[in-house]
Amino acid sequence: MNKGLTALAFGGLAIGMTEFSMMGLLMDIAKDVNISIPKASNLIGLYALGVVVGAPTLVMATAKMSPKKVLFYFMLLFFIFNGIFSLAPNEWSLYISRFISGLPHGAFFGVGSVVAAKLAKPGKEASAIAIMFTGMTIANIIGIPLGTYIGQNFSWRITYGMISFLGLVTATSIYFWLPEIESPKIDVRKQLRYFSRKEAWLIISVISIGTGGLFAWISYIGPLVTKVSHVAEEHVPIIMLLVGLGMFVGNLIGGKLADTFIPTRAAMFSFMAMSLCLIVGYFVSEVTWLAYPMSFLTGAISFSIGSSLQMMLINSAEGAETLAAAAGQGAFNIGNTLGAYFGAIPIGLGFAYNTPMLVGAGLAMMGCTLAFVYLIKYRVGK
Numbered sequence: 001m002n003k004g005l006t007a008l009a010f011g012g013l014a015i016g017m018t019e020f021s022m023m024g025l026l027m028d029i030a031k032d033v034n035i036s037i038p039k040a041s042n043l044i045g046l047y048a049l050g051v052v053v054g055a056p057t058l059v060m061a062t063a064k065m066s067p068k069k070v071l072f073y074f075m076l077l078f079f080i081f082n083g084i085f086s087l088a089p090n091e092w093s094l095y096i097s098r099f100i101s102g103l104p105h106g107a108f109f110g111v112g113s114v115v116a117a118k119l120a121k122p123g124k125e126a127s128a129i130a131i132m133f134t135g136m137t138i139a140n141i142i143g144i145p146l147g148t149y150i151g152q153n154f155s156w157r158i159t160y161g162m163i164s165f166l167g168l169v170t171a172t173s174i175y176f177w178l179p180e181i182e183s184p185k186i187d188v189r190k191q192l193r194y195f196s197r198k199e200a201w202l203i204i205s206v207i208s209i210g211t212g213g214l215f216a217w218i219s220y221i222g223p224l225v226t227k228v229s230h231v232a233e234e235h236v237p238i239i240m241l242l243v244g245l246g247m248f249v250g251n252l253i254g255g256k257l258a259d260t261f262i263p264t265r266a267a268m269f270s271f272m273a274m275s276l277c278l279i280v281g282y283f284v285s286e287v288t289w290l291a292y293p294m295s296f297l298t299g300a301i302s303f304s305i306g307s308s309l310q311m312m313l314i315n316s317a318e319g320a321e322t323l324a325a326a327a328g329q330g331a332f333n334i335g336n337t338l339g340a341y342f343g344a345i346p347i348g349l350g351f352a353y354n355t356p357m358l359v360g361a362g363l364a365m366m367g368c369t370l371a372f373v374y375l376i377k378y379r380v381g382k
Helices: 003-033 044-059 067-087 093-120 125-153 156-177 188-196 198-210 212-218 221-228 231-258 263-284 286-314 321-348 355-378
Strands: none
Touching: 003 044, 003 067, 003 093, 003 125, 003 156, 003 263, 044 093, 044 188, 067 156, 067 286, 093 125, 093 286, 093 321, 125 156, 125 231, 156 212, 156 221, 188 321, 198 263, 198 286, 198 321, 198 355, 212 221, 212 263, 212 286, 212 321, 212 355, 221 231, 221 286, 221 321, 231 263, 231 286, 263 286, 263 355, 286 321, 286 355, 321 355
16 A cells, blocks of 8 residues: 555544544543533534634645645644643643644645545545545544543543554654655635635535434434344444444445546435435334444445545635645534434434434435535536
8 A cells, every 4th residue: 555645544543533532431531520521522512613613724824835744734733732632631621622633633634635636546536535534444443442442441541642642653654654745836815715616615515414414323323222223232332343344344435436436426326325224224223133234334335425525525626625625524524513413303302212313314315415416517427
């Protein structure tokens, strides 16, 4: 494998761990710092806010720097503030360091997507981007379960200290392995004009709404499999491992799809498959043994969408590719918020924990419909 792409995959692993390890360690953090769990849950929202804020601002602030130097500095920022977070003594120092640690997330993947595409052989750009995101799927398979175990049995601070160190490893690998990429001539005003186009906001809407289907399901997967499918609680880590394996496979398949077909068509296919899978999952959710294969399958289908969406953004933004790709990460985190929020509504009304799957199916189909509108309006025959 190309060493430059491996360095980018390390970044995906580090970012995936810092974002998703939080879900399993909230109770430990709340107890350690003597705050309530609802207050500790603000750490999830603050990280997502950091992603949304950092994606466009850091990309624009570093527009004149070489991509290699930019990625190196982003991971140094990641290393420093995850390290500060692991040592933070009180509520507000946790909040501030968590917000800042989220800033480089979207910007890293935005710049990294463009760099990965340039490192790829012609026609293999989406597959190269998928390799970068493979790091995030490996985080789901190995990193997050390991970090959760260490955090619960020893200290959450050790987990985030390890994540911080992984950021330093990524920065070092970028410094030594990533080749110098010619820095494109960037017109800041042209980059910002991308957001004045209806086309841009349509793609951002596709991502923000469509990917909500994934998060409406995965946000409540614990109570889904234990309370509806009646999987033993001690088997939940197995379920999460299967989800992670599915994401790993789906990410690679998604890259191949986006290289083989028009990225917009590939995105439509993935959204339709996601919607169908979630509907099937709803109707078979009470069958205990099916929880295992359905977890793998749903993870694979749901995560096949990433590369095609990134390619849609890059292809639509000539002269503003980096900013567009970074904005896509912000939109993905909006999808995280929307999926979890709308998925909670039927639960709050007293319905079972499988009903968020129907919400997710609806969000995925809305994403597919918006992608179809985009295809017809802007990319006919391309």
